[in-house]
Amino acid sequence: MSARRPRAGGALRVVLGDQCTAGLSALDDLDPAADTVLMAEVQAECTYVRHHPKKIALVLSAMRHFARALEARGVRVAYVRLDDADNTHTLRGEVVRAANRLRPAAIVATEPGEWRVLEDMRGWQDAAGVPVEIRDDTRFVCRLREFRAWARGKRSLRMEFFYRDMRRRTGLLMNGDTPEGGRWNYDAENRKRLPPGIDVPAPPAFAPDAITRDVLALVAARFGDHFGDLDGFAWPVTARDAGRMLDDFITRRLPSFGDWQDAMATGEATLFHSLISTSLNCGLLDPLEACRRAEAAYRAGDAPLNAVEGFIRQIIGWREYVRGIYWLHMPDYATRNGLDATRRLPDFYWTGETRMACLRAVVDQTRAHAYAHHIQRLMVTGNFALLAGLDPDQVDEWYMIVFADAYEWVEMPNTRGMALHADHAVVGSKPYAASGAYINRMSDYCAGCAYDVRQSTGPAACPFNALYWDFIARHADRFAGNPRMAMPVRTWRRMAAAKQRALRERAADFLAAMDAGDAV
Structure with a gap:
């Protein structure tokens, strides 16, 4: 240079x-x-x-x-x-x-x-x-001082209300003061299970040029012992190629993104997701321009409203919101452990060597691509960490290590806040805890699993089922006054004592084996 x-x-x-x-x-x-x-x-x-x-x-x-x-x-x-x-x-x-x-x-x-x-x-x-x-970092729609002003005096800082302000500010998917279609949020329409045989378009792969090949050789020599595979590197590294990734998403994947954005499937690492988070987070793409491109596709009749609204919400809603939360609450935020979780991160988060098909699939995919989509992060690796009571510091570090789009401002509120509910309910009013039934509904992982998702007790039972009820039992007093958690707490307390005992014994046996490094 x-x-x-x-x-x-x-x-x-x-x-x-x-x-x-x-x-x-x-x-x-x-x-x-x-x-x-x-x-x-x-x-x-x-x-x-x-x-x-x-x-x-x-x-x-x-x-x-x-x-x-x-x-x-x-x-x-x-x-x-x-x-x-x-x-x-x-x-x-x-x-x-x-x-x-x-x-x-x-x-x-x-x-x-x-x-x-x-x-x-x-x-x-x-x-x-x-x-x-x-x-100021003017690449974001909301300046940090503006977020602080929005947050000032509010008892709770819910993303949905921030998102509506961002829609009004940007005019995205707005008709005057009214949201397009009469609703702010179409998330309820974005939870379909992926049908068998559906054609999933392969995303673009960007072949390394001479500059990138030099970098790959350097990284292999210096950091080859880090978690993750370097082979097959194909991320965009220029604004031009980041724009090509966005173009491909808008034309080939956005139309199907909404329906199946929460779906998971064996062997399908990317499905219909945009794959632009790496480019957004290292500055190769302008977030507002990406949103405007998606809106233009909707206005032209090339993409449905539920897909475009969901994509825009992820960027001007969630992405901007978690950045504001991070800077509003740091450095204290990095030490919060609202559920007093202390269990050591199990080795299978690194090795993928577990009988649980969902965790094995996500860890293996992450090792290969430095990528997993938001439901794999939240409802598989994050959900397990929540239910098992894994130490937020160790989980935070894992997410920072393994994903190519991870920077602390975006990773920590998603992990410590959204996934682990460790931030004293700043990000979420309830923990995103789920049994194996959720994973079975949204994926095909359970069909190839050594465990039976239909069982809750006994050595063959899906560990998520007993761990879910063990989690509810451990925190019943804490959650009883939470309107969004009152129903599972009541269900637990009305459960027969023998069933409660069997569930907690199954959870305890599984966690003891996991802590001992046994095959689980």
Whole structure:
């Protein structure tokens, strides 16, 4: 990358690995004659958790491609590669080193996506001896100060009401003040089981170019012992290819996305999902533009309302909401354990070696692709972690490690909040706890399982069934006053004592075997 020395007094503009966006606020008012953009691949960011190799390769390749695109526009880029001999391997170290060499008048950055990086960024000024300006991340529809204003004074912060505000603000799927179709939410129409024999279009695969091949070799050499397969890397790493992934979704998968967005099927890793979360979260796609493209497909009669509304809700509703929740409640949010869960994460979350077909399928898929869709995350790996009482710290770390789209701002509220109900009911008013019946209804996993989903007790019974009732029993007093949990608590309390005992014994036996490392 360019090493030309700028005039002293220009700005050093720092671009992080998940900020590969031409319109990044840190690049506003950039003067190519005086300013330098710093991008640094550092070991600390690759290993603060042991990221899936595909995640590391995605970010490093996206960074290198973005740096090249900036240089093509005449922007001076100081690019630090992971294998550079003088790499300090920390963001602060590279900022200080660049400031000492370039003598900028100021350092300009866009606010990061993770609390730990913001804490580090706040120390750059003292460390480098240069004023630091941290700008809003304008790639989101809702600024953090706007979210704080929305949340102020509210007793509960439900996503649905935030989402409606975002619809009004953006005008997406609105007819004046009225939502398209007369309803805000079509989620009830998006829970169909996948019919046998349905044609599922394969998503695009983006063959690695020379830049990506170099990155893959580097990642294999340095991080080959991390969880996950590097073979078959095919994620988009440029804005152009991210746009092609979006195009493919809009034309080939969006029409069927709504009906089957909650479905799961053996051997079908992607179904009709958009696969744009990696691109959104590292800055290759504009979220509002993606929503407008989906809305245009609906207006043109090319996609049904339930599909388009569900897609838009995931982006301007859920994605924006969890970011706001994260920054509103950090750093305390990262320590919350509202259900006092302490059990160690079992080894099969890493190995996939379990007789439970659903967990085996999702872990194997995640190892191969660094991807699982939202229901696999919430209602298989997340649901099991909730029912078994797994330690939120360990579950949080697992989700951060294994998924290519995982950044703490989006991962933690989804995991600690939505899946584990550990955040003192900030994100969800009830835990998303379910027995094996839910997984059987929404997937074909149970048909190939060693356990019988129709049984609740005995060694052949689906573990989710006994674990569900054991979970209700453990937390009955806590949930009895929750209107959305009162029915299962009443059902448990009315259950015959012998049946209660058999369910809890089955749960205890299973958990004891799991804790001992026995085959479960």
